[in-house]
Amino acid sequence: MSGGKDSFLSAVIAIEQGLELEKALIVKPSEYSYMFHFPNVLYATETASLLDLEYEFVDEAHFERKISELAGEGLNAIVSGAIASEYQKTRIERLCTANKIVSFTPLWKIDQERIIREIINAGIRAMIVSVSAEGLGEQDLGKEINLPYLDHLKSLEKRYGINISGEGGEYESFVFGYGSKVKRVQGHRVWSGSGGYFIIDRIES
Structure with a gap:
């Protein structure tokens, strides 16, 4: 994991x-x-x-x-x-x-928009912790992957051809909640050139 x-x-x-x-x-x-x-x-x-x-x-x-x-x-x-x-x-x-x-490998070759929707519908709370693709910027770091953010990813897919699930390395995620269990995450952004990270400093239950 x-x-x-x-x-x-x-x-x-x-x-x-x-x-x-x-x-x-x-x-x-x-x-x-x-x-x-x-x-x-x-x-x-x-x-x-x-x-x-x-x-x-x-x-x-x-x-x-x-x-x-x-x-x-x-x-x-x-x-x-x-x-x-x-x-x-x-x-x-x-x-x-x-x-x-x-x-x-239950997600193999499943439609990637469907995967994102399943994540959201299952009550999985995930945030963006790295980006390295055209259209994704420092402002995306730390954002939660929810329905509005899925719409954002779909617009970037249409404009730049990115993989909306991040399978091509466009972004990486971190799960901080599931169901009634939600962690409080504190961190900071680090940006260099055309990519960056959201570095977690502290997590509280």
């Missing part, structure tokens, strides 16, 4: 379909990872707590070894939030095949 909206929605769907989630594996990536979120990953523990999940950190360089260790301890499936990235899905599936476990 990265702390982002897609992995969180995937976990919610898994629970709704009867899977028993044992742990949120939080991967600490190298900056600009093709696989895992970078901004605010240390606060993904707060996101995991919204589902009452235990968590464990692992460096990206040790991710595959950790999965093999967990498979040896009884892990039988990985839930991931891949939507359209063949690289992400293929890497996870190869890892699962090698360890004889199941890859569960």
Whole structure:
């Protein structure tokens, strides 16, 4: 679990379909990872707590070894939030095949506007924590992904061709609430050139 909206929605769907989630594996990536979120990953523990999940950190360089260790301890499936990235899905599936476990990717190839609407309708509260695409600026950092913001993303998709779910790296998100559980997030913006981050300073329940 990265702390982002897609992995969180995937976990919610898994629970709704009867899977028993044992742990949120939080991967600490190298900056600009093709696989895992970078901004605010240390606060993904707060996101995991919204589902009452235990968590464990692992460096990206040790991710595959950790999965093999967990498979040896009884892990039988990985839930991931891949939507359209063949690289992400293929890497996870190869890892699962090698360890004889199941890859569960409930968002794969689903219409991306539908995914955003499902996030909103499910009561998942997510905010923008990084942007790096034309049309997205410093003013977007810290904004909540709600219906008005979805309209904003759709207008940018039409004008600039961005991916409205952020699957192309246009933006990354952080889940700070689910249902009646909402975290209070304090942070600051950092901007450089054509992109930037919302850096979380503090989270309170």
